[in-house]
Amino acid sequence: MDFFHYQNDKLYVEDLPVSQIAQQFGTPLYIYSRATLERHWHAFDNAFGEHPHLICFAVKSNPNIAILQTMAKLGSGFDIVSQGELERVLTAGGDASKVVFSGVAKTEKEIARALEVGIRCFNVESIPELHRINDVAGQLGKIAPISLRVNPDVDAKTHPYISTGLKENKFGVSVEQAREVYRLAASLANVKVVGMDCHIGSQLTELQPFLDATDRLIRLMEQLKEDGIHLHHLDLGGGLGVTYTDETPPHPTEYTKALLAKLKHYDLEIILEPGRAISANSGILVTKVEYIKTNESRNFAIVDAGMNDMIRPALYEAYMNIVEIDHTLAREKAVYDVVGPICETSDFLGKQRELAIAAGDYIAQRSAGAYGASMSSNYNSRPRTAEVMVDGDQAYLIRQRESYENLWQLEHLLP
Numbered sequence: 001m002d003f004f005h006y007q008n009d010k011l012y013v014e015d016l017p018v019s020q021i022a023q024q025f026g027t028p029l030y031i032y033s034r035a036t037l038e039r040h041w042h043a044f045d046n047a048f049g050e051h052p053h054l055i056c057f058a059v060k061s062n063p064n065i066a067i068l069q070t071m072a073k074l075g076s077g078f079d080i081v082s083q084g085e086l087e088r089v090l091t092a093g094g095d096a097s098k099v100v101f102s103g104v105a106k107t108e109k110e111i112a113r114a115l116e117v118g119i120r121c122f123n124v125e126s127i128p129e130l131h132r133i134n135d136v137a138g139q140l141g142k143i144a145p146i147s148l149r150v151n152p153d154v155d156a157k158t159h160p161y162i163s164t165g166l167k168e169n170k171f172g173v174s175v176e177q178a179r180e181v182y183r184l185a186a187s188l189a190n191v192k193v194v195g196m197d198c199h200i201g202s203q204l205t206e207l208q209p210f211l212d213a214t215d216r217l218i219r220l221m222e223q224l225k226e227d228g229i230h231l232h233h234l235d236l237g238g239g240l241g242v243t244y245t246d247e248t249p250p251h252p253t254e255y256t257k258a259l260l261a262k263l264k265h266y267d268l269e270i271i272l273e274p275g276r277a278i279s280a281n282s283g284i285l286v287t288k289v290e291y292i293k294t295n296e297s298r299n300f301a302i303v304d305a306g307m308n309d310m311i312r313p314a315l316y317e318a319y320m321n322i323v324e325i326d327h328t329l330a331r332e333k334a335v336y337d338v339v340g341p342i343c344e345t346s347d348f349l350g351k352q353r354e355l356a357i358a359a360g361d362y363i364a365q366r367s368a369g370a371y372g373a374s375m376s377s378n379y380n381s382r383p384r385t386a387e388v389m390v391d392g393d394q395a396y397l398i399r400q401r402e403s404y405e406n407l408w409q410l411e412h413l414l415p
């Protein structure tokens with residue numbers, strides 16, 4: 001459920017019409033709904049009830065500091081993958097002791113900073129990384145809390161580019177190796193084993209892969225007990241899918257219930273790292289139709305948002321709904337390829353979409369709150385879009401539109 005709805009044939013975000021916000025801030029424009037973000041976070045948090053748990057919002061899905069601030073105010077934890085994300089969390093008022101640090105290439109500097117601010121846990125992805133964390137912690141006179149990212153070799157049944165839990169993927173340590181690596185970790189002076197984690201992929205629409213992964217982790221955890229290694233938490237990563245069009249992913253409550261059925265008898269805190277399930281349907285990308293162009297085979301709606309603003313369709317052939325924002329205009333329906341201004345054939349927001357539109361109209365791409373703005377670029381020297389957060393009947397600018405000068409402000413002419 002989200003707080004985007006039609007009222008008198010006009011699309012609203014909470015209490016404000018999208019057209020009004022678009023006119024005020026210009027397009028292309030990301031608009032987020034605070035109530036939706038909060039609702040989705042609570043869906044996870046409430047589902048665990050009294051069982052010890054921590055919901056760590058995956059910062060990569062939407063790292064805007066106002067989004068992180070909204071999460072922090074709810075008491076959320078954060079899943080980060082870089083120092084940049086850590087600094088954002090801290091700037092937004094996030095609690096370092098609720099931060100878990102994933103990622104395969106943590107640098108010494110990043111590890112030192114994370115130790116300095118006292119994060120909850122490093123999700124370690126390899127033996128050399130384990131040694132590096134141990135060394136850096138030793139130099140700083142600290143003990144680093146660690147979890148091992150186990151790659152359970154489970155097929156997440158999602159797009160290959162966002163599948164991470166197979167042996168052929170670069171992530172984590174295989175189940176077969178993991179016991180040995182835990183023994184090694186337990187022998188190191190400057191790390192403390194506190195958990196186990198996995199993340200098998202993103203946009204999962206079935207429960208079974210999550211449950212298979214959980215079973216493999218439980219088996220491994222039992223073996224570790226024989227080695228005298230006791231864990232404080234189990235982190236099952238993110239990955240729960242959302243409805244972009246007609247997918248029917250499990251509700252967070254259903255997912256959590258299934259996890260608790262397996263885990264409630266263990267004295268373990270459960271950590272989840274949802275990104276998309278919280279942020280995707282909390283945002284839309286509003287764009288203006290600049291031209292309608294028709295040839296023998298196609299109608300094109302050429303819009304002012306491009307693949308630099310939203311790369312998911314180009315990168316993953318992702319299908320995302322595109323909707324009119326004002327049905328009172330009573331345009332004729334036709335089938336369009338909705339394409340952007342970028343000089344690439346893969347620059348489209350959607351293909352073969354039935355829309356009732358004319359040049360000059362605004363349209364909205366739904367479910368754009370995750371991996372939209374966060375993956376945007378300046379390709380074709382296009383300034384990044386503005387971002388707005390709606391809270392009830394208020395719209396707040398949370399990222400101003402870049403200027404042309406911003407495009408080259410870090411560049412230098414030769415002497």
Ligand code: LLP
Pocket residue numbers: 058061079102103162199201202203237238239240273274275276277312316370371
């Ligand atoms: N934890 C880890 C370690 C991850 O690598 C990810 C996502 C998450 C949590 C959050 O996953 P989520 O709940 O959002 O599925 N750009 C792609 C998605 C890449 C996801 C990468 N890792 C897309 O637009 O579909």
